[in-house]
Amino acid sequence: MLFKRGRYSGFLRPISYGIDLAIIHILAYQFFGYSIPYIKYVLLVSAAWIILSLKSNFYEIYRFTHVTKIMSLVGKQGVVFFLIVFSFFGFYKDIDNRSIDILKYVALVMFLISIVKLTIYYLLKKYRLLLGGNSRKVVIIGLNQKTDQLRKFFNDNPSYGYKLKHTFDLHGPEKTTIEDCFDYIIENKIEEIYSSVAQISNRDLIKLIDFADNNLRILKFLPDNKEIYSKKLDFSYYGFLPILSLRKIPMDEPFNKFIKRSFDILLSLIVIVGILSWLTPILGLIIKLESKGPVFFKQRRNGLDYQEFYCYKFRSMKPNPLAHIHQVRKGDERITRVGRIIRKTSIDELPQFINVLKGDMSVVGPRPHMVSHTHMYAERIDKFMVRHFIKPGITGLAQVSGYRGEVESDNDIINRVKYDIFYLENWSMFLDLKVVFQTIYNALRGEEKAY
Template sequence: MAHQNRYSFLLRYILPLVDLIMINGVYLVANYITTMLGRNIVLVEKNYNHIIVCNLIWLVCTAYFGLYSILGNRKIERVYRSTYKSVAAHFVLYTFYLAFHMEKHLSWTFVGIFYVLVTVCFIFNRFLGTSFHYTVLSKFNVAKKVAFIGAHETSQKLITYFESEPNLSYYGTLGGDEFIYDHNNHTTATLVLQKLSTAAAAGVKDIYVAVDPNKMSEVQNLIQEADTQGIRIKFVPDLGLHLSPNYGISYLGNEFPIITLRHEPLEEMGSRFKKRAFDVLFSSFVIVFILSWLYPIMAILIKLESSGPVLFKQKRSGRKDEPFYCYKFRSMRVNAESHEKQAVKQDQRITKIGAFLRKTSLDEMPQFFNVFLGTMSVVGPRPHMLAHTKKYKAIIDKFMVRHFVKPGITGWAQVNGLRGETKEDKAMESRVKYDIYYLENWTAMLDVKIVFMTIINVLRGEDNAY
């Protein structure tokens, strides 16, 4: 749950208005200066249209980078980062717009003056905003005062958070486990009442309590005493020893709290839509502009050297462990072991043209048909033969987690050197760790990064490509 006070909530609406007023003011000043210099020959009525577009582009840029969406809950440095990204994107888009619409009449003097002034004004704006922000928090006592009860692994993490969160004022720790549970003891019960009373008098509004989920039924007395003092009690299930740091909490039907063991961006419909759109566009480009001429050439070369089909298709494990046919240019002579035995260095089954295909990774190109059809993605964990999936899921911890997402032509493990033959179980363990990192930290830009790293690795040559 994010923490907001009235000031940070209002700031979310005040700052966009201030920024828009500033941008429009700078626009008029830049236009005036350019006209005074005799460099602006654009008609005045056209300038009003350009101002409207300038504002619309700014709103689009800030929406894309989330500058104002959760402003009151964001670290100051993240606000700065979103600001300079928005300004940079606005420069590219608005300059392109002006160049397209004004052609020979574009005043580069105006563009230069406008963005220099915008940059200077934003630096000044954010400096004043930061100073005002910290002044309000420190002088006007708007930060909510909170206290903590508990003595587990989660406790220190929460205390560190309270001490670093500018919207909260950390009062201190009131006690440990005995403070929460041992209320049958009259001395303890009296101490609890005294400390809650003292905390309430000091202005504490919320008390966070780290509770073992198995002992939630033992805190009723604490709740009653907090209600007597007018203090809100907020329980934090002490799960630090049982869950990974990436676990998340959501609500089912806005009623039932649900704990998920890991953050999975591709479980969100918007993320899946973006990834699928990228896959369709990228695979369509490759199929139309590369495979359209590469396929017949490879078909002739493969057929000339050995008999058999041009494409090698093999059942592999896909998303949700559902089998699918994965396509490759055939790089081996037809053999009975191809569906169970991995290729090894100097494998006698590999043909001469096959060795070239595998070394350059061209044998993987038909998998763009898989991507277009939706059984694979451009980027994702590499799919394994069914026999290998059966083997490794029995001996490798979390091996099947990698099947939460679609398999890919290339992946985070592969660009980090973990491709090809897995001679030892430890190599597969490392590959699984990289695959799980990918599905827990997916972004569209991570996919783009992996694609570029793959291209660089292919051009440079890889030792494990055989």
């Protein structure tokens, strides 16, 4: 998906794409006029530009990105764009244009795109500096030379939008316990935590990681004289200061995001048009004939970033006040006769492809729980909240690995969370396809806990 999850407008990225493509195609009109070759040029170059941009991270400009990095991206993009344009004109030899004119066109396009890119970059800086928008509240844990450099970076660069609320000293005369840090972070709604690795004990380090995971806080480290093992860490630079992110999520990469969202849209359209369009009236009539109530059942679930949304299903139970509190158990008397069939074959889940098309869910991801259960598990199960860093799914790695349906003990949900965390840290399109095919196979074969 071209929309970027973050604390700025989700429209900023597609607007940037739109402006750049408009520049490319308006300036290209001089070569073609309105003609079939011009339409082909627009379609081909638009597709090539988007794919190239996703692959090269051309639109991955963050608040801490340096201008030299932006100009480097523009240079690389310009070289490949030049080759694409010349390839097109070389293929259509009947279009008579001088090479120097094409070269001037490419140079002017990249110049104007550079101006637009830098303008947006600096306007965002001014927006943060003058209006205080697009900001993030942060704290620093640990006091030494490195954290002092970071403190100065935040204070000397307000245009980056980081609002440093507190620096905690864990060892000085006015030392703070790690638990006091947690209380402050919760009370002041801190969004990002920056911690010195050298200044924190291994025991407190584990507590900090667990706290960040369970409370959906972004945790980053300053790599000062101690190494962190067994984690896939991501490097960034704030100025010249290296920063380590605790967890790298492949689905946050723009190209992966685009591929996954495209897969979601394509599959959901196939299911909605090819199956739901004719199945819904037939199944709806059967559901209505057996029991009074709506055809669809909707229930509030927690999704990406813990946001609530309505999850849709075909109604498989008699209307009852406990539907949003108690999960279905084996032999549950609330389930209708047709409900047992559609639950056994997972047909009741098909309306969730509407959620996928809307963007609330993905085809594959952690299964969303009822809101009441989410609150309960968040308090009882370590790292349960990590699964909300990505969109929930109709099916998931945990479900095809034997952990679907009723949660009979804490061990069920603990293992489900382990699979969910593995999935979000090791996502690939191949893994999604494997889960989808395994889900179809399990549905046709029938599952013990599908009731």
